[in-house]
Amino acid sequence: MGDTEKPGLIMCVCTGKCPGFAKMDIWDFINRVRMELSVEYGFIHPQLCEEDGDRFLSDFLKGKRKVIVAGCAPNMQYKLFRDAFTNAGMDVKRDLIPLDIREMTTEEAVRKVEDALAETGAVAGE
Numbered sequence: 001m002g003d004t005e006k007p008g009l010i011m012c013v014c015t016g017k018c019p020g021f022a023k024m025d026i027w028d029f030i031n032r033v034r035m036e037l038s039v040e041y042g043f044i045h046p047q048l049c050e051e052d053g054d055r056f057l058s059d060f061l062k063g064k065r066k067v068i069v070a071g072c073a074p075n076m077q078y079k080l081f082r083d084a085f086t087n088a089g090m091d092v093k094r095d096l097i098p099l100d101i102r103e104m105t106t107e108e109a110v111r112k113v114e115d116a117l118a119e120t121g122a123v124a125g126e
């Protein structure tokens with residue numbers, strides 16, 4: 001995995017029923033991330049921490065690309081996804097960029113991703 005590769009972004013919406021995402025338009029969020037920010041791609045997953053989410057991550061991480069997960073708290077994400085990253089030969093602390101975007105508006109959530117991309121240097125060419 002080269003440092004110049006853009007990360008992928010998965011938005012995890014907690015089944016779509018979580019009130020933590022009620023302030024934002026999830027479709028506006030993911031479309032703005034995809035079209036405006038320096039990510040390789042972006043998409044929405046319904047529940048990454050469920051068993052099928054583990055199976056999905058096991059397949060997905062074979063690409064060895066860094067991934068931003070926009071969803072719940074980083075400390076939860078590190079715990080929930082550690083095994084999937086380890087099993088894929090990746091390091092959850094190095095290869096996962098976990099962002100908590102709950103209770104945010106669409107604008108705030110997009111800004112949070114933008115700031116994280118700038119902070120981590122996970123931008124093409126850097």
Ligand code: SF4
Pocket residue numbers: 012013014015046047048049050071072073076080
């Ligand atoms: S990973 Fe976090 S945001 Fe996604 S379903 Fe689980 S608790 Fe919810």
